[in-house]
Amino acid sequence: MLLAEELLGHARFLANLDPGTTTQANIRRAISAAYYAAFHLLAAEVAEQVSPDAPPGLRERTQRALGRMQMQKVAKAFSQVGATKVRDLPDDIILPQPVSRELALIGSRFKELQDERHAADYDVSKHFAPSDASAQVQKAEDFFRDWKIEKSSSNAPVFLASLMFGRHWNK
């Protein structure tokens, strides 16, 4: 099983614990795992697109080179349904089709999951309810479902390449 799928299963397991007895630690870990499931799903897809799988370890190293801030910016840029231009995409790269609902959901959910993950991991002043964990895990599950649809689209290679190279494109 892929790491991304394992993390998603782990997030769901934690989110499904009895709301009456679960703890802040379980809820926060569920939110965090939901984000990392989405992160590793995209990271693996990016690495597969930009790097061969030999020699061993090359693709994994590529995956490690991804930056979460860059990914967040790209996710935001692709989060509007119907957009024909996205921020920071060079003028000579034209989106083959307007941003689909699935891709916009992927962009929107990624930035949401990331921001919520940050709060879950670091903000001790915030109280999380069991429903917060369920909401984030469901977003991650939708994210996987939407990616399955979107990954064969003509926009997908542009999106994946942007996640890796976006900030270097306008040099």
Place this chain on the structure above:
Amino acid sequence: MDGPNFDPVIGEEVRVQGQSGLYKIIGVDRAVVRFAMPGMPVITDGSNVVSLRREGRNTLDVIGGVPWTSLIYVDETRAVRRVIEWLKTNPDDLHYPENIVGYEIEARNDHAGNPSIFVRFLADTDYFYENGRTSQERIATLNKFTFEVEQILLGLGLDRWIYVRFGEVRRALDVAS
């Protein structure tokens, strides 16, 4: 159905393009359509202007005839708030869930330092749980709703990032108590 109402309202704090200082709106005038025929120019009486009182030491400092288009609203969440008030009227295809009992809007930076606006819709705690478990169906409904709202807010073209979420209303009460 009409779109959101972005008209100025008495009491709002504004700045004026090209002017220094902070003002409060004390009067609103609207242009009135006097004559409209298909294919002909619309003839109106009056214009969209406001009267303002300068905030601060001299409260008698009043200016009139300021065009709406030159106003810069101090409240950066204003447009978002207006859109949500409009959504509560269930416009077109978007259904405002009846279980939402309130909302909070906050302008602040997100975790990465991006200036953002956070919208949180609030529902009663009971709404989220069914037979001692979180209701996946209700959470799915709200997740879908927040995405639709985000899409509408993105259409405003604001300089801030938009985050739309939902949560349990009890949390707000906890904070208040």
